[in-house]
Amino acid sequence: MKQQKSHYEKPLEVKRQWLVVDADGQTLGRLASRIAMLARGKTKPTYTPSVDNGDFVVVINADKIKVTGKKLTDKKYYWHTGYPGGIKSISLKDQLKKDSTKVIYDAVKGMIPGTKLGKQVMKKVKIYSGNEHPHSSQNPVVLETVAKEV
Numbered sequence: 001m002k003q004q005k006s007h008y009e010k011p012l013e014v015k016r017q018w019l020v021v022d023a024d025g026q027t028l029g030r031l032a033s034r035i036a037m038l039a040r041g042k043t044k045p046t047y048t049p050s051v052d053n054g055d056f057v058v059v060i061n062a063d064k065i066k067v068t069g070k071k072l073t074d075k076k077y078y079w080h081t082g083y084p085g086g087i088k089s090i091s092l093k094d095q096l097k098k099d100s101t102k103v104i105y106d107a108v109k110g111m112i113p114g115t116k117l118g119k120q121v122m123k124k125v126k127i128y129s130g131n132e133h134p135h136s137s138q139n140p141v142v143l144e145t146v147a148k149e150v
Helices: 028-040 092-098 100-109 116-122
Strands: 018-022 056-060 076-080 087-091 125-127 141-143
Touching (some): 018 028, 028 056, 028 100, 087 092, 100 116, 100 125
Antiparallel strands (some): 076 087
């Protein structure tokens, strides 16, 4: 009996879709993991780990995400200015007021590899705080993601 070979997807063979995900009422972590899987291409049967074969993901209503527990006050985002003693932090609640798209971007980026391939994948994730997006000419497909909390 002849051994069947596995199919290795090549970068030129990849067929990409544009998907729209509504973040209204979604839990941050569950939403971010779903976006990361779609952008990476792990939901496709032709998934190849070393090839960027994911879809473009447009996230709308980023300012309406939900978090559980006391994360709004307890979760902190840290960065360093580069100067001595220059460590800064901001709470999740304040970051949502300042720029809600950065919260989802950071959550998704943490679930993507930190390699050249990961940078390619993150370029396909488009996040908008309102209900409108400029990608209607690509005919995106609206997706239902994780179940909304009641």
